[in-house]
Amino acid sequence: MFSDLFLLGWTESRAAELPPLTVPARVSRVDRGAAEVIAADGQQHAKYGARVRRASADDPVALPCVGDWVALRELPEGRYELDAVLPRTSAFVRGGVSRDSRGGLSGDGQGQVLAANVDIVFVAEPSMHATDFADLGRIERLVALAWESGGTPVVLVTKSDLFDRGLDELLADVRTAAPGVDVHAVSSMRGDGVELARGYLEGSRTAVVLGPSGAGKSTLVNAMAGGGVMDTQQVRAADGRGRHTTVHRELIPLPGGGLVIDTPGIRRVGLYDMSEGVELVFSDIEELAAGCRFDDCGHESEPGCAVLAALENGELPERRLLSWRKLQREATWMASRTDARLRKEQRDKWKVIHKEMRRTGRNRP
Numbered sequence: 001m002f003s004d005l006f007l008l009g010w011t012e013s014r015a016a017e018l019p020p021l022t023v024p025a026r027v028s029r030v031d032r033g034a035a036e037v038i039a040a041d042g043q044q045h046a047k048y049g050a051r052v053r054r055a056s057a058d059d060p061v062a063l064p065c066v067g068d069w070v071a072l073r074e075l076p077e078g079r080y081e082l083d084a085v086l087p088r089t090s091a092f093v094r095g096g097v098s099r100d101s102r103g104g105l106s107g108d109g110q111g112q113v114l115a116a117n118v119d120i121v122f123v124a125e126p127s128m129h130a131t132d133f134a135d136l137g138r139i140e141r142l143v144a145l146a147w148e149s150g151g152t153p154v155v156l157v158t159k160s161d162l163f164d165r166g167l168d169e170l171l172a173d174v175r176t177a178a179p180g181v182d183v184h185a186v187s188s189m190r191g192d193g194v195e196l197a198r199g200y201l202e203g204s205r206t207a208v209v210l211g212p213s214g215a216g217k218s219t220l221v222n223a224m225a226g227g228g229v230m231d232t233q234q235v236r237a238a239d240g241r242g243r244h245t246t247v248h249r250e251l252i253p254l255p256g257g258g259l260v261i262d263t264p265g266i267r268r269v270g271l272y273d274m275s276e277g278v279e280l281v282f283s284d285i286e287e288l289a290a291g292c293r294f295d296d297c298g299h300e301s302e303p304g305c306a307v308l309a310a311l312e313n314g315e316l317p318e319r320r321l322l323s324w325r326k327l328q329r330e331a332t333w334m335a336s337r338t339d340a341r342l343r344k345e346q347r348d349k350w351k352v353i354h355k356e357m358r359r360t361g362r363n364r365p
């Protein structure tokens with residue numbers, strides 16, 4: 001089988017980064033010490049070369065992951081060795097890693113890349129899920145994560161056929177939760193919005209679909225592929241909740257062009273290190289905050305707070321402020337879990353507090 005690498009998302013600018021005497025390939029699956037890749041001459045199994053093993057020993061972020069473009073070196077007997085991971089244009093990273101100002105990744109040795117070179121991040125949120133409506137807080141969180149990865153988020157309000165109230169109103173609410181992000185309603189069952197979603201993959205772009213279990217992610221990918229790519233199990237109970245395991249490949253080229261990455265890691269992706277993403281999702285609040293009297297305004301009760309003023313005059317919905325506070329707290333907490341320096345600082349702080357407690361005999365700091 002011969003594959004046209006451009007259909008897999010290969011570009012001229014990536015070609016410029018290929019080391020001499022190597023051939024390009026895209027990773028479709030990783031194992032311990034080796035990867036399944038798609039090269040111009042088809043699917044290959046490539047063991048990691050010394051360079052990759054050395055780099056990843058210091059920093060797991062250097063390990064190949066699904067979606068990576070890699071350089072293969074040909075060995076005797078027509079086998080290949082994975083010689084280098086080409087620079088990533090985007091990455092979903094779990095823990096301990098941040099993007100530097102050039103968009104590159106720097107790690108503290110804790111991170112793990114879940115998927116790379118994803119152009120479009122579909123955030124699938126069901127319009128109706130069992131008896132619940134779309135969850136705006138969850139959309140904000142996943143949109144933040146999408147921005148953080150370096151991809152472009154697109155919110156898809158799924159199962160629109162189940163929503164029997166004003167869909168336009170729901171979409172308007174969702175838009176306030178994701179300023180500057182395209183928002184569409186889709187029904188994979190009816191086929192509404194499916195072509196529109198597909199359009200984002202034109203030019204052989206790569207997408208992931210994030211969203212809660214039962215949001216209709218697999219069904220949507222199937223619909224975009226024209227059927228038959230992934231297995232979705234039928235609803236288990238009559239409560240509308242899908243419960244199943246999905247068995248399929250992890251880098252899925254769609255028949256009409258474009259690719260979808262679907263891995264267990266991406267399915268479970270939640271809220272990781274994403275302070276930068278939070279700022280982008282809440283750009284309206286960040287903008288307001290620039291007008292606060294104090295640079296370090298906490299927008300709680302400070303005088304001259306522009307955020308509280310906007311809340312007062314109805315310009316800023318209260319739900320949005322509460323959601324922002326919650327995500328800020330979580331982002332700080334996540335960062336403290338993964339950032340060794342911050343973790344040590346907090347540990348030291350508690351040491352001092354505990355010492356003080358013992359000294360004064362009080363049981364409260």
Ligand SMILES: Nc1nc2c(ncn2[C@@H]2O[C@H](COP(=O)(O)OP(=O)(O)OP(=O)(O)O)[C@@H](O)[C@H]2O)c(=O)[nH]1
Nearest residue numbers: 159187188189213214215216217218219232235242
């Ligand atoms: N009415 C309706 N049901 C849908 C639609 N899309 C998906 N479903 C159903 O919702 C259930 C869950 O769909 P899946 O595509 O498996 O959901 P998922 O997001 O992939 O779920 P996980 O694999 O658990 O993450 C299935 O029973 C689907 O048939 C839709 O547009 N309308």
Ligand SMILES: [Zn+2]
Nearest residue numbers: 292297299305
């Ligand atoms: Zn303020």
